[in-house]
Every structure is written in structure tokens, then in C-alpha cells.
Amino acid sequence: MSTASDPPLARLFAMAYRTLIDDLHAALRRRGWADVRPAFGFVLLAARDQPTTVTGLASLMGTTKQAASKLVDTMVAAGYVERVDHDADGRQRPVALTSRGQALLATVESIYGELEQGWADVLGAARVERLRRDLVRVLLDRHGGELPPVRPTW
């Protein structure tokens, strides 16, 4: 039985996610990144190491290709990513980070680091890392060895 001081984990996760995302975007706005939408992070991260595709993004985020395509269009308009040509496959229009996108990604990761440091100041670094490890462990167990997709809007 959950009570006001002992809520179900699901609700705590929702609060924690919301808190971190709100703090992230507040920090981004303070640093001059005013047009960043919550969902952008998934695309930035997916395209970090190598260009990704619309279909790959859709699979990663658990949405339709159309929704992923619109998100990419928005981010292209904002200058964070660009569509390039695939060498071998003419159907693919890979999504690559622009230098502006790389700068945003670096800023986001830096802010995440600061926010998690704030958590460590309250809980202690060891407990924060245990938290991360435990979550990864349960999620891997629950999804057959892979982290599940995250849908930006619910």
C-alpha cells in the first residue's frame, strides 16, 4: 500500500525524470539555448558517434517513422542536425550532427553531469552510482538484455 511518504516506484521515477528534464532545460535556457525541445536529446545522442536514420530513430524512440521524420525536420530547421547522402544506399537520408548540434550535445552532457553531482551532494556519489547500476540491471533483466526504447512523449 502506498502512502504519501511511500509512493510507488513508478510515480517516483516520473517525478525524478521530470525534475531532471526541467532542470536541464532551465539550465539550457540560462546558457542561451532557448529552442531546445525535450525530445532533441534522443536524436543528438543517437547521432553522436555516427549518422543515424529516420527509421533507426523511430525504432530507438518507439514511435512511428513519420513522427521521427517530423522531429528531424524540426531539428534541421533549428540547425542541430542535417540530412546527408548515403554512399551506398540511395534510399537512406542519414541524419548527422552539425557543429551546432555537437556543441549542444556537449552542453547537455555537461549539465547532466552537474545535475547528477547535485544528486551526489545529497545522497553521496556511491549511492548515485548504485542507483544507476541498479536501474540498468533491472531494465536489462526486464527487456532481455537491452535497454528499452524511450518515447519522448507519452
Added chain:
Amino acid sequence: MSTASDPPLARLFAMAYRTLIDDLHAALRRRGWADVRPAFGFVLLAARDQPTTVTGLASLMGTTKQAASKLVDTMVAAGYVERVDHDADGRQRPVALTSRGQALLATVESIYGELEQGWADVLGAARVERLRRDLVRVLLDRHGGELPPVRPTW
């Protein structure tokens, strides 16, 4: 710097929340509760001990009164809550659980218990409770001693 096996906490929370909510609603459907929307839980819980108000719900969920009002309408139509009259204040139309709503709430809490037991089977009960305690602690610290609102749709 986050990597595929070491993601930022924010993303892990999103995955964990999504996982529990998906599992909850799958379990509800298996038990014959087919018309339950994810947001219903907040209303059920808010009205559990005593009737709540549309304005109170809006504040609790961080949405507008209009959005809360429509959600209540939906739940009234589904038979989970009902509008009653306030004894002293003619403006208020308190939202109270029906017996069907109470039954749903009991089922939800039971399923949450089972799901968290599943987590305990992977992590151990002590680590699950530490997880809950740590989350509550950080959230209280970050929001001035109160748990923050949770918006059902993001």
C-alpha cells in the same frame, strides 16, 4: 560522459517509468480493466482518502484546470469517479471515488506490489527499498520538502 551502458539518470528514469506503466496496464487488461488510461492513477490516488477538487487535481498534476476537468469527465463516464456537492462551498464540485473506482485502485496497488516484487527478485528487497528511499530523499531536497507534481502527459 554517458555511453550506451552508462546512460544519464534522466533517461534511465524515463525507461523505468515507462516499463512499470506498460506492465501495469498490461496486467490491468489481463484482469479485465480495459478502459484505464495512464493518467487515471493520479486521480484515483488523489481522491482515495477524501474527495478532491478539479483545481486541486490540476495543481497536483501540474496541468490546467481545463485539462483536469476533462480527465475527470472521462473518468466519470467510465464510472470510476463521480461529482458530488460540497456542503459549505457551492463553487466546488468535489470528485469522489465510486465503488468501481475503489476496486480499480485496490487492483492497481496490488499490481504495483507484484511488479515491485519482481524488481526485488532481481535486485533484492533491501536495494529496492533503498532505491525508493533515495529517490524520495532527493526529490524532497530538490523541491523544498514536498514531492513535486507529476504530469501524466509530457
Added chain:
DNA sequence: TTCCAATGGTCAATCACTTTGACGATCGGA
């Protein structure tokens, strides 16, 4: 070599759900 099912991607229409804005009814202190 030719065919064709599968794949990457887009366009258009629709849907679900929210917000903004305006408003009526009630309350409660000055």
C-alpha cells in the same frame, strides 16, 4: 537479366490531448 517483395522515407488526413482566453457563479473579507 528481370522481376518483385522488402525497406527507407514522405505526404496527407485524422486523432488525442493540451493550452489559451473568456466567462458565469460563488465565496468571504473590508
Added chain:
DNA sequence: TCCGATCGTCAAAGTGATTGACCATTGGAA
């Protein structure tokens, strides 16, 4: 007895997703 503040609703507009149809390209099978 006012009148600002609060509870709640109606209506319009906006955001962002899905469904469905469709085209171009690919790559293996006949």
C-alpha cells in the same frame, strides 16, 4: 453591500502523434 479572489466550464486553437497511402531504391530469386 461591495468586490476581488476562487472554482469551474465552454469554446477555439495548437501541439504532436498515428493511420494509411504512396514513391524510390535495394537486393535476392527465378
